[in-house]
Amino acid sequence: MSTTAAAAPRVSERARKMPASPIRRLMPLADAAKARGVHVYHLNIGQPDIETPACMREKLAKAERVLAYSPSGGTPEYVASLSTYYAKLGFTLGPDQLLATTGGSEALLFALFACTEAGDEAILVEPFYTNYNSFAGLAGVTLRPVKARGEDGFHLPPDAAFEAVLTPRTRVFLLCNPSNPTGTVYTREEVERVGAFCRRHGLFLISDEVYREFVYDGRVATSALSLPDSDDFVIVVDSLSKRYSACGIRLGCLATRNPDVHSAALRMAQGRLSPPGLAQLVALGASEVGPEYVAGVQAEYQKRRDVLFEGLGRIPGVFLAKPEGAFYFVARLPVADTDDFAAWLLSDFSHEGATVMVAPASGFYATPGLGKDEVRIAYVLNVDDLRASVKLLEVALQRYREQRGRGQAQPPV
Amino acid sequence: MSTTAAAAPRVSERARKMPASPIRRLMPLADAAKARGVHVYHLNIGQPDIETPACMREKLAKAERVLAYSPSGGTPEYVASLSTYYAKLGFTLGPDQLLATTGGSEALLFALFACTEAGDEAILVEPFYTNYNSFAGLAGVTLRPVKARGEDGFHLPPDAAFEAVLTPRTRVFLLCNPSNPTGTVYTREEVERVGAFCRRHGLFLISDEVYREFVYDGRVATSALSLPDSDDFVIVVDSLSKRYSACGIRLGCLATRNPDVHSAALRMAQGRLSPPGLAQLVALGASEVGPEYVAGVQAEYQKRRDVLFEGLGRIPGVFLAKPEGAFYFVARLPVADTDDFAAWLLSDFSHEGATVMVAPASGFYATPGLGKDEVRIAYVLNVDDLRASVKLLEVALQRYREQRGRGQAQPPV
Numbered sequence: 001m002s003t004t005a006a007a008a009p010r011v012s013e014r015a016r017k018m019p020a021s022p023i024r025r026l027m028p029l030a031d032a033a034k035a036r037g038v039h040v041y042h043l044n045i046g047q048p049d050i051e052t053p054a055c056m057r058e059k060l061a062k063a064e065r066v067l068a069y070s071p072s073g074g075t076p077e078y079v080a081s082l083s084t085y086y087a088k089l090g091f092t093l094g095p096d097q098l099l100a101t102t103g104g105s106e107a108l109l110f111a112l113f114a115c116t117e118a119g120d121e122a123i124l125v126e127p128f129y130t131n132y133n134s135f136a137g138l139a140g141v142t143l144r145p146v147k148a149r150g151e152d153g154f155h156l157p158p159d160a161a162f163e164a165v166l167t168p169r170t171r172v173f174l175l176c177n178p179s180n181p182t183g184t185v186y187t188r189e190e191v192e193r194v195g196a197f198c199r200r201h202g203l204f205l206i207s208d209e210v211y212r213e214f215v216y217d218g219r220v221a222t223s224a225l226s227l228p229d230s231d232d233f234v235i236v237v238d239s240l241s242k243r244y245s246a247c248g249i250r251l252g253c254l255a256t257r258n259p260d261v262h263s264a265a266l267r268m269a270q271g272r273l274s275p276p277g278l279a280q281l282v283a284l285g286a287s288e289v290g291p292e293y294v295a296g297v298q299a300e301y302q303k304r305r306d307v308l309f310e311g312l313g314r315i316p317g318v319f320l321a322k323p324e325g326a327f328y329f330v331a332r333l334p335v336a337d338t339d340d341f342a343a344w345l346l347s348d349f350s351h352e353g354a355t356v357m358v359a360p361a362s363g364f365y366a367t368p369g370l371g372k373d374e375v376r377i378a379y380v381l382n383v384d385d386l387r388a389s390v391k392l393l394e395v396a397l398q399r400y401r402e403q404r405g406r407g408q409a410q411p412p413v
Numbered sequence: 414m415s416t417t418a419a420a421a422p423r424v425s426e427r428a429r430k431m432p433a434s435p436i437r438r439l440m441p442l443a444d445a446a447k448a449r450g451v452h453v454y455h456l457n458i459g460q461p462d463i464e465t466p467a468c469m470r471e472k473l474a475k476a477e478r479v480l481a482y483s484p485s486g487g488t489p490e491y492v493a494s495l496s497t498y499y500a501k502l503g504f505t506l507g508p509d510q511l512l513a514t515t516g517g518s519e520a521l522l523f524a525l526f527a528c529t530e531a532g533d534e535a536i537l538v539e540p541f542y543t544n545y546n547s548f549a550g551l552a553g554v555t556l557r558p559v560k561a562r563g564e565d566g567f568h569l570p571p572d573a574a575f576e577a578v579l580t581p582r583t584r585v586f587l588l589c590n591p592s593n594p595t596g597t598v599y600t601r602e603e604v605e606r607v608g609a610f611c612r613r614h615g616l617f618l619i620s621d622e623v624y625r626e627f628v629y630d631g632r633v634a635t636s637a638l639s640l641p642d643s644d645d646f647v648i649v650v651d652s653l654s655k656r657y658s659a660c661g662i663r664l665g666c667l668a669t670r671n672p673d674v675h676s677a678a679l680r681m682a683q684g685r686l687s688p689p690g691l692a693q694l695v696a697l698g699a700s701e702v703g704p705e706y707v708a709g710v711q712a713e714y715q716k717r718r719d720v721l722f723e724g725l726g727r728i729p730g731v732f733l734a735k736p737e738g739a740f741y742f743v744a745r746l747p748v749a750d751t752d753d754f755a756a757w758l759l760s761d762f763s764h765e766g767a768t769v770m771v772a773p774a775s776g777f778y779a780t781p782g783l784g785k786d787e788v789r790i791a792y793v794l795n796v797d798d799l800r801a802s803v804k805l806l807e808v809a810l811q812r813y814r815e816q817r818g819r820g821q822a823q824p825p826v
Binding site for chain 1: 417418419420421422423424425426427428429431432433434437460461462463464465467470473474476478479480481482483485515516518519522526527528529530531533544546547548550551553584612613614615616617645646658659660661662663671673674677680681683684685686687688689690691692695
């Protein structure tokens with residue numbers, strides 16, 4: 001049988017535009033450094049080193065003999081455990097207001113599709129969690145970033161800045177609180193201001209609160225669920241990943257009191273049949289995790305933050321406001337191009353057999369050219385490793401600036 | 414501070430259009446029947462009752478103390494196990510041609526986004542797996558169904574039927590082989606015909622092969638991976654759900670030799686960070702599952718199919734061609750409206766304390782009005798339960814037609 005062959009099909013424009021992980025380009029360089037015998041301290045990743053509570057892992061022994069589908073919206077037991085969790089925070093959420101999702105990622109995806117048509121727009125603060133680009137890409141949503149300043153600890157710019165990017169296609173305000181990548185914990189006043197902005201302009205507020213427990217110096221994260229008169233526009237994206245150091249199980253939830261949003265998300269969930277079952281089993285152990293676990297994790301991360309904040313603050317030309325939450329921050333370095341610096345750290349630098357890997361911040365900005373002198377640093381290493389990393393960064397910055405010369409920014413005198 | 418409140422935001426049109434599970438409407442009726450003490454035989458669900466192999470479940474004992482992110486494309490061990498699996502089928506696929514996904518569902522979603530822009534079209538045979546509607550809805554893809562006939566065992570219509578729905582926006586041919594819901598196993602000739610059609614018109618072929626092992630009477634499912642000169646347009650969607658009766662773990666893969674499609678899917682995968690980790694651990698046990706497991710499962714399902722085919726074939730007015738694979742088939746019943754009949758079975762009928770639940774086939778058609786006299790039946794119950802179900806259906810059909818009267822189709826004389 002003879003057939004004429006057409007040209008091979010090409011992948012879609014939206015697929016071609018899908019961004020690669022900003023770290024990925026550096027991975028081969030890190031692998032090569034390790035192959036040369038250089039120890040690499042990873043300040044680039046958000047995978048906590050804390051153990052998943054044993055009372056959660058032990059639930060796996062109770063797995064059924066048939067690893068069957070669970071209900072699309074989650075097992076009644078998992079959903080009930082979510083209700084209990086939110087009740088302790090002071091929020092009453094029933095099973096019709098909670099939906100189990102495959103990580104916070106899927107909750108965000110469902111929320112975006114529920115709130116927008118392709119071509120609609122979302123306002124958010126930049127720098128922002130880089131994977132928002134991927135979800136927005138899938139949903140066909142244009143992100144309209146408003147720049148926050150490192151000098152302000154990346155707290156919210158005034159309303160006028162948000163008004164300036166508002167268009168007739170704006171449907172969503174996307175807030176990450178506490179913030180990845182900046183570690184900013186927005187004050188109650190700021191969250192209320194965002195809520196009022198959304199109400200004034202008829203926007204949904206998608207509030208990504210997966211770092212809720214990671215707040216320091218006695219702070220409390222303000223959930224968008226606490227906003228008065230906000231039932232019809234608040235959607236909270238949540239996850240067990242960081243809370244219980246269980247990133248790999250891929251379990252989260254979408255919490256909303258808007259029944260139409262819940263219904264839409266549930267129908268999307270039915271399409272993909274069910275969230276991971278073993279993860280929901282593990283999650284049931286969370287009810288046995290006492291408050292001392294969260295307090296211990298908080299204390300540990302606060303100590304790590306202190307080590308980095310104090311250490312980095314002593315390096316000439318480095319600037320960061322004191323991080324308030326999550327386990328990331330964005331620091332300004334005295335270099336012109338942190339993409340180059342991050343690659344150089346892995347390819348050309350080592351000191352006493354070691355180097356550090358950092359995430360160039362440009363990947364966390366949507367506006368081209370921003371973040372070129374910033375890096376995102378994660379503190380999921382132990383205190384000794386963090387101290388060693390600070391020392392390495394200090395030596396590296398000096399040597400890099402000597403090698404790269406005049407092109408580099410000068411430290412303030 | 415006074416603020417003017419805008420109207421509350423509304424969910425998107427695409428969210429409103431997202432279809433609910435066609436079974437869902439019947440669920441409250443089934444629950445009510447059970448509450449009345451009526452036993453309900455579920456011929457509506459695709460959850461196998463076969464145990465997940467112990468050698469897979471036992472891997473959970475090896476879970477790490479930190480349930481950490483895995484690589485976005487899957488752990489090297491899981492990806493290697495996929496290579497080994499495909500090698501046994503005669504297909505050489507390396508780690509750059511395999512991507513771990515959260516069930517076959519996510520593989521299908523990634524494939525659709527990789528191949529299409531919003532507004533593009535996909536050709537497929539109807540009746541089809543109802544959740545394709547959900548994924549197409551998210552991707553903004555219009556499904557262009559071509560009707561297959563029960564008299565032909567739902568085998569492919571001639572090429573002319575596909576040519577008739579081809580438009581300049583057609584990008585994809587979506588094939589489910591073996592087919593859910595019809596149980597059709599397309600012949601090698603049919604798969605080659607689809608391949609040639611795609612090559613002739615420059616289309617991607619997305620081949621959903623999650624029921625590959627579920628083939629009866631000595632049949633072998635023809636994978637699209639076996640098509641010659643097809644590396645640039647074939648994308649296989651696969652899953653461990655049915656193969657190892659592990660639906661709840663949510664693990665599958667996307668297999669393609671087109672590097673651009675793989676790259677696009679990997680970048681989407683990076684956005685959602687990683688596939689479920691515990692599932693990938695369980696999957697490693699699959700290498701210890703011997704061929705006798707698959708042979709045993711095949712024999713069991715073939716026996717079940719025989720019980721249903723023979724039993725239903727004896728009921729006046731019921732028609733079905735002998736199902737060839739998967740564990741579903743679509744049967745024609747002598748009633749005018751199977752949506753009404755399925756509801757009546759749960760609400761108004763019982764015989765010796767029991768009834769059956771079936772899925773009306775209208776939900777598996779995109780063309781309005783089709784499938785009104787058909788049901789999808791799944792055979793994931795044991796043989797005794799299936800025999801009881803056949804008896805119940807026979808009694809029910811007679812009683813229903815007496816009650817509903819002349820409106821019903823007459824059995825052929």
